[in-house]
Amino acid sequence: MTTPLLVVEHLTMRFGGLVAVDDLSFTAMDWKITAIIGPNGAGKTTVFNCLTGFYRPTVGRLTFHGRHGPVLLEREEGFRIPRHGIARTFQNIRLFANMTALENLVVAQHNELMRASGYTVLGLIGWKGYREAERRAVDLARYWLDRMGLLPRADWQAGALPYGEQRKLEIARAMCTRPRLLCLDEPAAGLNPRETAELADLLVEIRDRENIGILLIEHDMSMVMRISDHIVVLDHGRKISEGTPESVRNDPVVIKAYLGESAEEELPEEVAEDLARTGGGS
Template structure:
């Protein structure tokens, strides 16, 4: 299958034109349980893509496959660094048996073949979890510095440069501090940089965790229920942060979220799962009005879904007919039944 994901539940969109991530025919089985069944979708470059569905739909399983916690039973997970990478180059990598390949435009990674630490380090995929996992005893600033540990270790020559405080290490350390302060400013926590992370309110801890992930310079940021437990003000601040990450940092976002207000306000693209299968895929407006999505959330029967779809089609046809009749009237014709009979 090409980068364009085409099926009968998908609305075509720009996410198909230059995807940063392609999940292709993904299946995940646990013994006899099929948690995810033949799932395909794209995450557009520079988009916020929401993965939604009822509890138990398979959303977190998909995240675990993308980030390397699980190895999928079947399917490919393709990460692209570069907007002009062709399907032929992806096929070449697949046939080579390798995990990654450099191209003229950047690089390609097959995440299902990579260990989790390589997905984070090399493919530049960062993740947060449902439960906050900050280092509570460390300061707010230190939590952002620890995310840059690999860069600091490399700059220190794996300790020797740090021991002797060599110029290369000093430069890298200052760069790490500057990056941490940059993100503290954008999450409005610069004034609390020296406080323990555990002392922050819940909403601030959520934003700090996202800022820590951003300190790794990810191309794809995966957020697992970032709005869980937030009050309306904190949800609004989260929305602002995610929109900044998309527009200013240029990072693509894939999020799992149950707060439909957050999803519909900030998402460019929504993918809906139910019992491990994709039931809808498109813009927020497309998904919001999809009878299958409404049925999945309200728990109605398949027959009712078919009836709702038929009613929607009939209503659309009636609206089109009415618009056509109105157009004829505006063009100078008289409605049928009201024309005068000329002698």
């Protein structure tokens, strides 16, 4: 039995005359992977930015059942949202490039450590409680570095890591905030097929072992279809389909959105087969 973790109702985001997201409603369940897919420019990242407080939605209610009970995200200040248990990664990796991998993960535990350091005052005089809190923070960081296979490179500058490891480090950093919902914006972008498969396994493992919900934006359909429990399909800001991977994959509306109006008649047989297998993605 799962419970709703995030309930999005009538989310609309307008930029001047442009409607980026139009009356979108969906629910992300706890302990499930919910994927948001759609062609480029469909408004997927805008949804993320609304959820994580970077944009204030024009219309809509975003209810998140977070750490301290239900909260309306659209009323929260952006930097407070992570404190309720939402963590995110970015489409273009945003690590603290000149800091080490370990430091990146320690910074992610800022608010906890800030309290432990007595808002710096106790920390300055070397209070024991702070040193213990820092040790715990490093331990959590070590755990996630280990999970990501980055332990030997813990003291590298984040910017010096190879691309795939930077992606993993960003996920580790998000996990160090101890989220209830992990939002991943195209985590497989730029990864090779083997790395993508590893990432898919990792996400399933995170879902099952950490018991959190995952919200996923992804273009790699093989990955989305394999690991998602629920898929929301956007096109031009509107939800055009929703359901399990099987139902979405066979939905003619989805296929049309991805391949154009008269796609079905013109498709060569092998492409149509491929499409049926992977669900209309490229």
